[in-house]
Amino acid sequence: MAARSYGQYCGVTTAVELIGERWALLIVRDLLVGPRRYTDLKVGLPRIPTNILSTRLKELQEGGVVRRVPLHGCGLVYELTPYGRALEPVMLALGRWGFQSMGDPDEGDVVTPDSLTMALRTAFRAERATPLDVELHVGDVALRAIVHDGVLAVVQLAPPAPPVGGAVPPGDPEAVIVAGPGIRHLIAGDVTPAEAIAQDLVAVVRGDERILNDFAQTFHIAPLAA
Amino acid sequence: MAARSYGQYCGVTTAVELIGERWALLIVRDLLVGPRRYTDLKVGLPRIPTNILSTRLKELQEGGVVRRVPLHGCGLVYELTPYGRALEPVMLALGRWGFQSMGDPDEGDVVTPDSLTMALRTAFRAERATPLDVELHVGDVALRAIVHDGVLAVVQLAPPAPPVGGAVPPGDPEAVIVAGPGIRHLIAGDVTPAEAIAQDLVAVVRGDERILNDFAQTFHIAPLAA
DNA sequence: CCGGATCCGAATCGATACTG
DNA sequence: CAGTATCGATTCGGATCCGG
Numbered sequence: 194m195a196a197r198s199y200g201q202y203c204g205v206t207t208a209v210e211l212i213g214e215r216w217a218l219l220i221v222r223d224l225l226v227g228p229r230r231y232t233d234l235k236v237g238l239p240r241i242p243t244n245i246l247s248t249r250l251k252e253l254q255e256g257g258v259v260r261r262v263p264l265h266g267c268g269l270v271y272e273l274t275p276y277g278r279a280l281e282p283v284m285l286a287l288g289r290w291g292f293q294s295m296g297d298p299d300e301g302d303v304v305t306p307d308s309l310t311m312a313l314r315t316a317f318r319a320e321r322a323t324p325l326d327v328e329l330h331v332g333d334v335a336l337r338a339i340v341h342d343g344v345l346a347v348v349q350l351a352p353p354a355p356p357v358g359g360a361v362p363p364g365d366p367e368a369v370i371v372a373g374p375g376i377r378h379l380i381a382g383d384v385t386p387a388e389a390i391a392q393d394l395v396a397v398v399r400g401d402e403r404i405l406n407d408f409a410q411t412f413h414i415a416p417l418a419a
Numbered sequence: 420m421a422a423r424s425y426g427q428y429c430g431v432t433t434a435v436e437l438i439g440e441r442w443a444l445l446i447v448r449d450l451l452v453g454p455r456r457y458t459d460l461k462v463g464l465p466r467i468p469t470n471i472l473s474t475r476l477k478e479l480q481e482g483g484v485v486r487r488v489p490l491h492g493c494g495l496v497y498e499l500t501p502y503g504r505a506l507e508p509v510m511l512a513l514g515r516w517g518f519q520s521m522g523d524p525d526e527g528d529v530v531t532p533d534s535l536t537m538a539l540r541t542a543f544r545a546e547r548a549t550p551l552d553v554e555l556h557v558g559d560v561a562l563r564a565i566v567h568d569g570v571l572a573v574v575q576l577a578p579p580a581p582p583v584g585g586a587v588p589p590g591d592p593e594a595v596i597v598a599g600p601g602i603r604h605l606i607a608g609d610v611t612p613a614e615a616i617a618q619d620l621v622a623v624v625r626g627d628e629r630i631l632n633d634f635a636q637t638f639h640i641a642p643l644a645a
Numbered sequence: 646c647c648g649g650a651t652c653c654g655a656a657t658c659g660a661t662a663c664t665g
Numbered sequence: 666c667a668g669t670a671t672c673g674a675t676t677c678g679g680a681t682c683c684g685g
Contacts, residue, residue, distance in 0.1 A: 197656095198525060199445060200465060201528060201534055202528040202529065203517075203531075203535075203537070203538055204521060205444065205448050205514045206517070207517035208514065209513075215439070222431050230667085232666060238425075239426065242659045243660095243667090244671095245658065256520070257520070268666070276643060282512050283513050287430075287509050288429075290430075290434050290505055291434025293502065294437060294502075298428040299428075301426055302424075304427070315430055374428060442677095456647075457648050461648095467678090468678050468679065468680090469648090494647070495648085
C-alpha cells in the first residue's frame with residue numbers, strides 16, 4: 194500500500210488522494226480557467242515553492258487530471274484532461290462554501306486574475322442572470338465579465354499589454370466597476386447596491402450606477418439558510 | 420499571515436485552508452453520517468494517528484465546521500455545525516468524481532460503515548429512485564438501505580449486537596445483497612445486474628434477484644461523458 | 646474503555662540557489 | 666522558460682503513556 198494512502202476503498206478517499214495534497218486544488222482552480230504554462234502557474238500562485246509545483250504537476254498527470262501539451266514550436270502548457278475538467282462542479286461548490294468564511298483579507302493576501310475569474314464563476318447564477326457587460330477591477334486585477342444568452346464569459350485584461358490568451362471583447366463595456374474586498378458583502382446580499390456605493394465598497398467609475406443591480410442579481414452567493 | 424495560509428483572498432483558498440489538511444475531509448465524511456465520538460472516529464479511520472485526529476478536531480472546531488457536544492451524563496460527541504453540513508454537496512460531488520478513478524482495492528484497504536454509507540448517498544439518484552428496502556453486505560460491513568418517497572435512509576447494522584445509533588428498521592428487507600469491490604461495475608453501469616451475478620460481483624442471498632434492477636437504477640454513477 | 650497528550654523518527658514542505 | 670538540487674523548518678505517523 195502506498196505510504197500516502199488512507200487505506201480505505203471509497204470514492205471520497207480516492208479523490209482526496211488525487212487532489213488533496215497541499216496546493217493541488219489551487220493548481221486545478223487556475224487550470225479550470227484555461228491552459229497555463231509552468232511560469233503562469235508560478236505567477237498565479239506566488240507562494241508556491243517551485244519544487245512543489247513541479248511535484249504536483251507530475252502527480253496530477255499520473256492521476257489523469259492534468260495533461261502536458263507541447264505548444265507548436267515553442268514552450269508547453271499544462272491543461273486539464275476531461276476528467277480534470279469534471280472537477281468544475283466540485284470547485285464551484287467548494288468556492289461557494291469557502292466564500293461564507295471569508296473575512297477581510299489578511300495582510301499580504303493577493304487577488305489573482307484566475308482566482309477572481311473562478312470567484313465570478315462561483316457566484317454566477319445562470320437562472321437569475323441578466324445580460325451584462327462590465328469591466329471589473331479588484332486590486333490590480335482587471336477583467337471583463339460578459340453575460341450573453343445566460344452564459345458567462347470572463348476575459349482577463351492586462352493593464353498596458355494586450356490580454357492573456359484571448360481577444361479583447363469588441364466594443365466598450367456598459368460600465369467599469371472598481372471594488373475592494375468589501376465587494377463580498379454585495380455578493381452575499383448583506384448590502385444593497387446603493388449601500389455598497391455609499392459605504393465605498395464598490396464604485397462605478399464609468400457608466401450608470403444602476404448596472405450594479407443587474408450585477409448583484411447575477412452574481413450572488415446566498416448565506417446559509419441555517 | 421498564518422504560516423499555513425496560501426496568501427490568496429479567494430473562496431476556494433479559504434475552503435482549502437479550513438478542510439484541506441490531511442484527514443480533515445475524511446473526518447467530515449464520517450460526521451456527515453451522524454455525530455461520532457472520538458473513539459468512533461478513530462475506529463472508522465483506522466490509520467489516522469491519534470494526535471492528528473485530535474489536532475484536526477480542534478482545527479475544525481475553530482473553523483466553525485465541527486462542534487463538540489457533551490453527551491447527557493457520560494461521554495461526548497463531535498458533530499457538524501450547520502456550516503459543516505453545508506459541505507454535503509461538495510462531498511457528494513467529490514465522491515462521484517473519485518469513484519471514476521477507483522480500481523481494485525489495494526491490499527489492506529478497508530470499507531467502513533461510514534464510508535459505505537456515504538458511497539450509497541453518493542450514488543443515489545433521487546430522480547430515478549424506486550422504492551426499495553435491501554440489506555447490503557460489503558466486506559464486513561452490513562447496512563440496510565431503504566428508499567421511501569424518493570428519500571434514501573441508511574441504517575448501519577452490526578453483526579451480533581444491535582445497530583449503532585438508531586433503531587433497527589421494522590420488518591425484513593426485500594432482499595439481502597452480498598457484494599465485493601466489483602459492485603462498482605454495477606454502479607457504473609459497466610455490467611447489467613444479470614452479468615454482475617454471473618461474474619460473481621454481486622450475489623442475492625435472499626429474495627428475488629430482480630431487485631438488482633431497481634438497485635442498479637437507484638444507485639448509479641455515470642461514467643464521464645468525455 | 647474513553648479521550649486524549651507526549652515523544653520521536655520519517656516524510657513532506659518552504660525558501661533559496663542553481664542549471665540546461 | 667521550465668524546471669532540479671539542496672537544506673532547514675514543519676508536519677505526519679507510530680507508539681506509548683496518562684487521567685478519568
